[in-house]
Amino acid sequence: MSITEISVHELALRLADHDPNLQLIDVREPEEVAMASVANFTILPLSQYQEWSxxxxxxxxxxxxxxxxxxxxMRSLQMCQWxxxxxxxNxxxxxxxxxxxSLLVDPNIPRY
Structure with a gap:
């Protein structure tokens, strides 16, 4: 089964809608999230899979x-497949x- 992809522009539009049913997951490591993040994402680092799966x-x-x-x-694609x-x-x-x-939507989010 293929995974649907959305652009970061589409993400920005979806976030602006404030849809309470939209589920947001960030699979990066805590130190990555500390450097750069988008609000309202639940942090589920792939390295902690055993804990949250x-x-x-x-x-x-x-x-x-x-x-x-x-x-x-890439990691998010793995998570989508799982x-x-x-x-x-969905x-x-x-x-x-x-x-x-960061590059295309919100330059206030630092790049790393």
Whole structure:
């Protein structure tokens, strides 16, 4: 099953909508998030998979739209694939990650 990707411009529009049903996941490491982040994302570092994976289907609604971000889009793609394998039906990868978001949407977010 293929993963849908959205642009950082689309992410900015979706964030501006303040949709309470939109689920936002950031899979970067805590030290990366400390350097650069977008508000309202739940931090689930891939390196801590063993800690958060058992409760993913109770922490998030598998039917709700779920957007996943990382630094450039590779780790988030892995997470999207895993979420689909866990029964999540509306998962989208943020193309280019936080780096593209900083470059193209919000230059106040530092690049690293």
């Amino acid at each position: 058992p409760t993913i289907a109770t922490q998030f609604n598998p039917q709700a739209e779920t957007l996943v971000i990382c630094h450039h889009g 979420l689909q394998s866990q029964g999540f039906t 998962v989208k990868n943020i193309n280019g990650g936080i780096d593209a978001y």
